[in-house]
Amino acid sequence: MAEMQAEIVHRHEAPKAFIWKYIFSLDHKVIGIQYYLLALFSVFVGLTLSILMRIHLVWPQASIPLLDKVSPLGAPGGVISPEYYLSLLTLHGTIMVFFVLTTAPQGGFGNYFLPLQIGAEDMAFPRLNMLSFWTTFAGLAVLMATFFIHDGPPIGGWTSYPPLSAVGGAAGPGMAVGETLWVVSIAIFCVASMLGAINFIATTLDLRARGLSLMKLPLTCWAWFLTAILGLLSFAVLLAAGVLLLLDRTGGTSFFIPGGLLVSDKPILHSGGSPLLWQHLFWFFGHPEVYIAILPGMGVTSHVLSTFARKPIFGYRAMVYAMSAIGVLGFCVWGHHMFVSGMSPYSAFAFSVLTMAIAIPSAIKTFNWIGTLLGAKIRFSTPMLFSIGFVSLFVTGGLSGIFLGQPPLDIYFHDTYFVLAHFHMIMGVASIFGIFTATYFWFPKMFGRMMNETLGKIHFWITFVGVYAIFMPMHYLGLEGNPRRYAEFIDNFLLPLMSVHRFISIAAFITGAAQLIFLFNLIWSLFKGKKATENPWEATTLEWTVPSPPPFDNFAGKHPVIYHGAYEFSVPGAEKDYIMQNSPEEVAADH
Amino acid sequence: MASTVLTPTKPAKAGKPGGSGRGSGGFGPGGSGGGGGWEGYRVPSRTYRLGMWFGLGGIVMLFAAFTSAMVVRRGMSFDWASIAVPRILWLNTGVLLASSLTLELSRRALARRSATQFNRWLYATLVLGLAFLGGQLVAWRELASRGVYLATNPSSSFFYVLTAAHGLHLAGGIIALGYVVFRAGSMVRGLTRRTPLDVAAIYWHFMDGLWIYIFFLLTRWS
Amino acid sequence: MALAVALVVVIITLLSGYFFWAHTWWFPIDISKHGGAIDRQFTLTLIITGIIFVLAQLALAYAVWRYRDRGDGRKARYSHGNNKLEATWTIAATVLFIGLTLMGYHIWAGIHFVGAAPGAMRVEVWGQQFAWYFRYPGPDGQFGPVHIGDKYDPATGKYIDDNKVDDATGNYLGLDRDHDAASKDDIVTATLAVPVNQQVELILRSKDVTHSFFVRELRLKQDLVPGMEIPIHFTATKTGRFEIACAELCGLGHYKMRAFFEVMTEPDYQKWLQNMAAAQ
Structure with missing residues (x-):
């Protein structure tokens, strides 16, 4: 019966018209690439903003060419003003968190490879998929518009705490129209992410190939699936918070604005709202968001480590359980962002214990990654280098969380550079390393050409050493109590730290410039790269059973049947050192 | 896991895990397979229903967030003044409940392939849905005439936010039913699947239940 | 390549650790009654996480160097993991991390769970x-x-x-x-x-x-x-x-x-x- 069904062939051709093929495409692969390009654009904008910030911090008087054209008000004569620094900071955070770390791993690679890895012809709801992308695009467009309004982007930070974010233009430049656009952009993004999440969940649960039980899924698919659940539940809460904030700003309500405020000598006509309410709602989203950014990176790292170690992943089930535990616990720890916020100190302690609990599955994952390498036969291709880098960064970034998760220590470290170091290491850079891993690993499948290995390795070395050079010293700044989000350093205790800041800035310039190598490699390889075979990495999962790039209907109308787990490498007695998931090969193995 | 024998799992057996094997005829892109492009791409009805259930999960979180905001905002403030909800809400509630009933009647009619009954109840549902939205507008007008606006008091703020959020969602349901009306003919003749109706019905009944919850919240807690 | 990766990881680890060790940048003096306890809790946490940090990075470096593909036709070890090991480090992590936070309980309680004395x-x-x-x-x-x-x-x-x-x-x-x-x-x-x-x-x-x-x-x-x-x-x-x-x-x-x-x-x-x- 199954064999007969597998014979039924329905081939589908791609639409011919350009607009349906590339713009409003329903093909998950095209949509995946669209998401990736959106994230690629965003990441270079976000990177540029961070470079500008690093310039301003160490050379506040530097005149940056062309910048006064973009913002005559914020950067008169190209010199970044303190308030423009905050605009850059706000947009850097927002762009990176939402439009890079949330979109590239999930919307980009998830869209492209989830259906391929589970043997489906497409996502469950292609139209919904297209809608999610274009909604995301609209969100980005609205956010980018803040650059071009009179007083520039908002200065409230990506966390947008009220009352600063709620009382309008009195709170500072960019807090009138700019902040409203920010809220609208985020609300749009929430809707887009929820629509996308529904698709991922239904696809994973319902469209798996015959034989592909959940415990045979590649860990990448598990990661996308769990990320989708987190996204669905958490973005809904941010959407609600965004709606309420928007009403506070434009409808005269007082959800987050208390009474009796005087901002810039202007009485604020609101009463009784709670600034902490926003923080609770925001971090109820914000903490799962951290895992939304990192889970796909964990998935792809596990996947790539196993593939290039030529060894099954160590503790597959433990990995699945750990990721699930992280997902569940991720909803119970939001209060650790609020230890010094004025929240009840009793609940702070409860949040602290839960936060430490979430370190446990994270530790399990780390040990399993190292366990995967023990007894391996490692091939050092660029994707492997980046996933090794991921593990190293994950350890470093994770351990600083042990400090921050303890309320008595957080009293000192809260909102210092120690926090910056922590979340950039783990949520920023580690996740970005996951994206790089995925790019180098799947580029051949997506575009039919290999990326240049030499350029890839140069990119890896500069980036790996560079991010440590940037973010490790931030821990030391944190020890010295250097507060974050300072546009300039005028406190006496901050002056001796300028040399550290200069070091960080220079490291940032070099590391930032190295990303151009990546961009060049991406474009060059697209046209001149070596032709990729069907399975250049000798991997086991289904996407490597179809041509590179895959045909429009993925499996040419056939329905793959799965016989093996995702990580059957170096099976004793097997013909090759890997067994494809859909290979009917029967091998007796001694453990 | 002392010793493993790697046997290719029998596909028929392994199709089950997660209850997601495609047991029925809906194996992958079933149906016509005709032509190019997307006409032939179809996932089983159950996948649509599954997607809808998860979508509702997102909506639950949205309203849970509103609710918790309301509980917190009310609990900590001195300025909360309860508002008397407009009486027409009782009528609206009845209308919405009736619409769920008529929707079920239309689904049964479709199962019987009774075109006239199907259409009649479907239109009745649409009309009741629109009547509910109209009734909600009347309720807003009544509050406004009493001088109770969005920003008048936190309780009125939540009243407007919750009713508007629900109304928007219900309007989405009306659009979905409109699509069903558009496809009604071919559904009755069995030319297209009844999936859109079934999925819209899940959504509609959920909106009904959600309204009961919101109504309870507004009358008892606000 | 393997050696390079291992070396760089080791160098980064030692260099990062050195500045913590040498107190090149450090807390300012403590002038509060409760601050000493915080500093001690920090030091304890630093020692524990420092050991984990060094061990984990060195283990990574070692594994990367030791288990590189030497082109000698050796196959990787076929293993799906080890439940005993898995349980061991789960329990170890639980004890360490939860233990740490519980040890900090009295500091937090002293600052927040008791109010100021009446004469303050x-x-x-x-x-x-x-x-x-x-x-x-x-x-x-x-x-x-x-x-x-x-x-x-x-x-x-x-x-x-x-x-x-x-x-x-x-x-x-x-x-x-x-x-x-x-x-x-x-x-x-x-x-x-x-x-x-x-x-x-x-x-x-x-x-x-x-x-x-x-x-x-x-x-x-x-x-x-x-x-x-x-x-x-x-x-x-x-x-x-x-x-x-x-x-x-x-x-x-x-x-x-x-x-x-x-x-x-x-x-x-x-x-x-x-x-x-x-x-x-």
């Missing part, structure tokens, strides 16, 4: 964009009411002009010294001065947006949330002049929102307070 000196700390003001209750021990912004009247739903803030006359907190008896002797300053070895309770309030009171040497940080009065207490143990920084993004001048914090001997403090009272 009380000072209000006010944050506004981008300045700090401190209010001492004066001889009556009472803080008078503040008149900031407009007042909402729940009965009518209207706002009543209640603003008496006037920067020109130095009435930063909107005190009505003519009508409010308790306000008469209130002392408002731009510097926070406290006597040494005496418990102080700060009441944190904000006029506009959220700020955060941060004195590094006190090991103390607490947000000032508009609409809330957040109490926090400490005892300073050393005299000296320190800086107060704002640690919560509060707008364009966030970086320059600072003030001085002075710990004085009791006589010095009394003298200072009298001077301040005279200047009101």
Whole structure:
């Protein structure tokens, strides 16, 4: 019966018209690439903003060419003003968190490879998929518009705490129209992410190939699936918070604005709202968001480590359980962002214990990654280098969380550079390393050409050493109590730290410039790269059973049947050192 | 896991895990397979229903967030003044409940392939849905005439936010039913699947239940 | 390549660790009664995480170098993991991490679960964009009411002009010294001065947006949330002049929102307070 069904062939051709093929495409692969390009654009904008910030911090008087054209008000004569620094900071955070770390791993690679890895012809709801992308695009467009309004982007930070974010233009430049656009952009993004999440969940649960039980899924698919659940539940809460904030700003309500405020000598006509309410709602989203950014990176790292170690992943089930535990616990720890916020100190302690609990599955994952390498036969291709880098960064970034998760220590470290170091290491850079891993690993499948290995390795070395050079010293700044989000350093205790800041800035310039190598490699390889075979990495999962790039209907109308787990490498007695998931090969193995 | 024998799992057996094997005829892109492009791409009805259930999960979180905001905002403030909800809400509630009933009647009619009954109840549902939205507008007008606006008091703020959020969602349901009306003919003749109706019905009944919850919240807690 | 990766990981690990080890950059002196416990908890955490950090990175480096593909036809070990090991490190991580946070319990409890002693000196700390003001209750021990912004009247739903803030006359907190008896002797300053070895309770309030009171040497940080009065207490143990920084993004001048914090001997403090009272 199954064999007969597998014979039924329905081939589908791609639409011919350009607009349906590339713009409003329903093909998950095209949509995946669209998401990736959106994230690629965003990441270079976000990177540029961070470079500008690093310039301003160490050379506040530097005149940056062309910048006064973009913002005559914020950067008169190209010199970044303190308030423009905050605009850059706000947009850097927002762009990176939402439009890079949330979109590239999930919307980009998830869209492209989830259906391929589970043997489906497409996502469950292609139209919904297209809608999610274009909604995301609209969100980005609205956010980018803040650059071009009179007083520039908002200065409230990506966390947008009220009352600063709620009382309008009195709170500072960019807090009138700019902040409203920010809220609208985020609300749009929430809707887009929820629509996308529904698709991922239904696809994973319902469209798996015959034989592909959940415990045979590649860990990448598990990661996308769990990320989708987190996204669905958490973005809904941010959407609600965004709606309420928007009403506070434009409808005269007082959800987050208390009474009796005087901002810039202007009485604020609101009463009784709670600034902490926003923080609770925001971090109820914000903490799962951290895992939304990192889970796909964990998935792809596990996947790539196993593939290039030529060894099954160590503790597959433990990995699945750990990721699930992280997902569940991720909803119970939001209060650790609020230890010094004025929240009840009793609940702070409860949040602290839960936060430490979430370190446990994270530790399990780390040990399993190292366990995967023990007894391996490692091939050092660029994707492997980046996933090794991921593990190293994950350890470093994770351990600083042990400090921050303890309320008595957080009293000192809260909102210092120690926090910056922590979340950039783990949520920023580690996740970005996951994206790089995925790019180098799947580029051949997506575009039919290999990326240049030499350029890839140069990119890896500069980036790996560079991010440590940037973010490790931030821990030391944190020890010295250097507060974050300072546009300039005028406190006496901050002056001796300028040399550290200069070091960080220079490291940032070099590391930032190295990303151009990546961009060049991406474009060059697209046209001149070596032709990729069907399975250049000798991997086991289904996407490597179809041509590179895959045909429009993925499996040419056939329905793959799965016989093996995702990580059957170096099976004793097997013909090759890997067994494809859909290979009917029967091998007796001694453990 | 002392010793493993790697046997290719029998596909028929392994199709089950997660209850997601495609047991029925809906194996992958079933149906016509005709032509190019997307006409032939179809996932089983159950996948649509599954997607809808998860979508509702997102909506639950949205309203849970509103609710918790309301509980917190009310609990900590001195300025909360309860508002008397407009009486027409009782009528609206009845209308919405009736619409769920008529929707079920239309689904049964479709199962019987009774075109006239199907259409009649479907239109009745649409009309009741629109009547509910109209009734909600009347309720807003009544509050406004009493001088109770969005920003008048936190309780009125939540009243407007919750009713508007629900109304928007219900309007989405009306659009979905409109699509069903558009496809009604071919559904009755069995030319297209009844999936859109079934999925819209899940959504509609959920909106009904959600309204009961919101109504309870507004009358008892606000 | 394997050697290079291993070496770089080792070098980064040792270099990163060295600066913690050498205290090249470190906490400032501790001048509070509770700070010593925080510093000890930090050191303990640093030792534990430091060991894990070094071991994990070195294990990674070792595995990468030792198990490189040597082209000798050896196959990788076929193993799906080891449940015993899995259980071991799960339990180890649980004990370590949860244990650490429980050990810090008494510090947090000491700061937050018990209020200030009845005899503690009380000072209000006010944050506004981008300045700090401190209010001492004066001889009556009472803080008078503040008149900031407009007042909402729940009965009518209207706002009543209640603003008496006037920067020109130095009435930063909107005190009505003519009508409010308790306000008469209130002392408002731009510097926070406290006597040494005496418990102080700060009441944190904000006029506009959220700020955060941060004195590094006190090991103390607490947000000032508009609409809330957040109490926090400490005892300073050393005299000296320190800086107060704002640690919560509060707008364009966030970086320059600072003030001085002075710990004085009791006589010095009394003298200072009298001077301040005279200047009101």
